[in-house]
Amino acid sequence: MKNNMFMALATSLLNALALVLTPLFTTPDAKQVLMALTGILSPYISIWLLKVYIRADDPPELTRKIGALKSSIKICKSHLKDSSASEDFKKRTREQLEKLQFSLQTVRDDHGKTSDYSVSAVEVLPPER
Structure with a gap:
């Protein structure tokens, strides 16, 4: 809202x-x-x-985490474009890139779990008969 x-x-x-x-x-x-x-x-x-x-x-530490992940992803992508890199290096870089991209997808949730922030659970009661 x-x-x-x-x-x-x-x-x-x-x-x-x-x-x-x-x-x-x-x-x-x-x-x-x-x-x-x-x-x-x-x-x-x-x-x-x-x-x-x-x-x-956003909290500053979350902003730093997101910035660091985006920077690492950018570096991995530039390494994959390097024509002088070996295929073994590119394979490991692709694996690392996938890990970083997954981390970027979940960084907000992970940050919420490790900080003082928590989602309060709501107890759902069965309907009365």
Whole structure:
């Protein structure tokens, strides 16, 4: 729910900014282009802003883990493109790349399990008869 509200607010603010900037343009065609571009681009800019907000809300150690995994994956991919590397090296690099990619998929869950954060269990009671 919080993310939906953020998206709606960001889209509204971007559209309002376009309305404020419209009088700065002198030709009607330029005004129409600005309004059309804003209508098309504001959802995408809002999604990007939401991603920035979510990353800023992450704990610093989680952000470092994600950054380190992405960096390692990038290095593995560059090693796989190296034409002078042996096939044995590339095979081991592919295996390492798969491990890193799997770690990146589960890093948030793993971080939640190792930190003080925990999901509280809800006890479901059977219906009364």
